[in-house]
Amino acid sequence: MPADSALPPAPDIVRSAYGTLVVTDLAEARHFWVDLVGFVVTEEDSSALYLRGYDELTHHNLIVRAGPVAAAGALGFRVRSDSDLARAEAYYAALGCRTQRLPAATVRGLGEVVRVEDPLGFLVEFFASAAHPERLQQRYDLRRGAEVARLDHFNISVPDVPKAQAYYAGLGFGLSETIEDEQTVYAAWMYRKQTVHDVAFTGGGGPRLHHLGFFAHEAHSVLRMCDILGSLSLESHIERGPGRHGVSNAFYVYLRDPDGHRMEVYTSDYYTGDPDHPVLRWSVHDPRRRDFWANPVVPSWYSDASVVLDLDEAVRPVTELAQTAEVTVGADGFTAPSPAPPE
Numbered sequence: 001m002p003a004d005s006a007l008p009p010a011p012d013i014v015r016s017a018y019g020t021l022v023v024t025d026l027a028e029a030r031h032f033w034v035d036l037v038g039f040v041v042t043e044e045d046s047s048a049l050y051l052r053g054y055d056e057l058t059h060h061n062l063i064v065r066a067g068p069v070a071a072a073g074a075l076g077f078r079v080r081s082d083s084d085l086a087r088a089e090a091y092y093a094a095l096g097c098r099t100q101r102l103p104a105a106t107v108r109g110l111g112e113v114v115r116v117e118d119p120l121g122f123l124v125e126f127f128a129s130a131a132h133p134e135r136l137q138q139r140y141d142l143r144r145g146a147e148v149a150r151l152d153h154f155n156i157s158v159p160d161v162p163k164a165q166a167y168y169a170g171l172g173f174g175l176s177e178t179i180e181d182e183q184t185v186y187a188a189w190m191y192r193k194q195t196v197h198d199v200a201f202t203g204g205g206g207p208r209l210h211h212l213g214f215f216a217h218e219a220h221s222v223l224r225m226c227d228i229l230g231s232l233s234l235e236s237h238i239e240r241g242p243g244r245h246g247v248s249n250a251f252y253v254y255l256r257d258p259d260g261h262r263m264e265v266y267t268s269d270y271y272t273g274d275p276d277h278p279v280l281r282w283s284v285h286d287p288r289r290r291d292f293w294a295n296p297v298v299p300s301w302y303s304d305a306s307v308v309l310d311l312d313e314a315v316r317p318v319t320e321l322a323q324t325a326e327v328t329v330g331a332d333g334f335t336a337p338s339p340a341p342p343e
């Protein structure tokens, strides 16, 4: 990767805005994401759903589209202006990445989009303009399920966390929290909007999408989501939690959709907008880091993630973890952690 100084200016990314999931049964997926979780349908046709949360003022936070293999498609970032689309093309070309400029409305509800295979192997899309559907922020009468407000973050599984951290730092992302020891950074959380993260890295085989994090305003929405699934004997969709994260301080639950794609209902993290915002570094030996009450992290949360597509819709090969695995070191409630080093 060329030194940052040799690169043209990076696009000005405002926030993580939408994820794209390929599902093998669209009707089954619609039941999960719309009927159960409660997303609003902005538009739909026989091949795709365009879904948004109740706070989202652009066209969608999630595209769910039918395909032969369950996989993650593009991760969508909002950029500040149209000129950032040209910046994105030049920036990624200088990184040696394949890019495409898509005419307006190629991605439903958006203006022109620059689609890129990024250096970590993920498909990302940059958009500056979007349609504004009906504003639903105060339509409490319509809210259902987890009452999802908007997309909050992408969590990606990567074989080399420091490489991912350096790449996103080059895009101007701030660092809010890490999990580390003297030898390794096991996970990191980075942001453009002024909260804990727009993107986070989980050490593991990659490129894979670990989860899409969706913000809800109230902790009771996390609990209500779990109660709804229990009432319907669909508790198998609940993978991890509910609980309180150590990192981010958010209250959370993780669900798996019918194809195994992971989503998080996430609420109550914190502000990171000051220029000197200090990084919070967690010891990998601290059992409270991933669940503040030290409830165990289930093994599947570390092992499972969604494969990702490239510009040609082919599934990307997965490179195995290239650093020490957190589960072999950390206190996760299911492995005997190695003794903490002497103080």
Ligand SMILES: O=S(=O)(O)c1ccc(O)c(O)c1
Binding pocket: 153, 155, 200, 213, 245, 246, 247, 248, 250, 264, 266, 289, 290, 291
């Ligand atoms: O499990 S962690 O506390 O590390 C965590 C923190 C924030 C997240 O969004 C997440 O998915 C996981």
Ligand SMILES: [Fe+2]
Binding pocket: 153, 155, 211, 212, 213, 264, 266
């Ligand atoms: Fe998350």
